[in-house]
Amino acid sequence: MTTSVPDYAPLCAAPDRNPRGPRSPFPPLACDTHAHIFGPAETFPYTRERIYTPPDSTYDDYRKLLTALGVQRAVLVQPSVYGEDNAAMLDAMRRFGPGVRAVAVTDPAIAAAQIKTLHDAGVRGLRFNVVDRRENKNVVPVDMLRAVAARIAPFGWHIELLVNVDEAPGFAKALADIPVPVVLGHLGYPKGGARTWTESPAFADLLRLLDGGRCWIKLTGPYRISGAPDVPYDDVDAAAHKLVATAPQRLVWGTDWPHAMKKKRMANDGELADLLERWVPDSRTRAGILADNPAALYGFAPGERMA
Secondary structure, eight states: OOOOOOTTSOBOOOOOSSOOOOSSOOOTTOEEEEEOOBOOTTTSOOOTTOSOBOOOBOHHHHHHHHHHHTOOEEEEEOOGGGTTOOHHHHHHHHHHOTTEEEEEOOOTTOOHHHHHHHHHHTEEEEEEESSSSSSSTTOOOHHHHHHHHHHHGGGTOEEEEEOOGGGSTTHHHHHTTOSSOEEESGGGOOTTOSTTGGGSHHHHHHHHHHHTTSEEEEEOOGGGTOOSSSTTOGGGHHHHHHHHHHOGGGEEEOOOBTOTTOOSOOOOHHHHHHHHHHHOOOHHHHHIIIIIHHHHHHTOOTTOOOO
């Protein structure tokens, strides 16, 4: 099906459709905590308000990736191109069955009955994206998040934020009294890039939040913060090492598949998976980040895995 692409929603590159496995095999019950389902667009059309247009990257495509990587659990994250319409993600959840969780996007005023319905479908958190928007970028809506947290806390859910932490004034203070875990993607997603990230006051604040149990960090999307043109994105190493040294028990890993809006060479997902060994040389710590930590954060039952 051919569709016209609006000027404001450029077409993204597709992921490498022939993924290989990681150099060091992942442990049993390894979990990819950050992936998106796109399409098929003719069945699940994208919102007109989107700022990019992804190529279809469907359940079948993602299942192929997980098999190649040796991953037995996964967490789907609602992408901005679908707004609050979680239909594509929930359809994939039904097809996966056990071993998969999700992070949804909804109206902040979501009612308890709707939360229960999503919970039964496998959702374990709500996502708020304050980066991919046309206005008020990196403005953290503190009062709204507190209200949302009060609604979702009885279900054991968390809040996931996509935010450039280095450009979000008062971020650490904003998290101080939110009564649910807060999960941050892309190592804090510094707008200023990875090379100077560890020298930023915001990074020091982030380490204190992490050490104090106020947040979790996803080791995802290194290409989104790196100034390097290609793997291994070595300017990300310092931030990753400091995060691991501070609180490895609150770190999780994810593919960020299918790498929407990636403007650098589209690396194979096996190459990207290999970076975790670079960031976390100790195999026991790496196994915790891949399996034990996501089991705790997303509520996987002992031994639960994809069929």
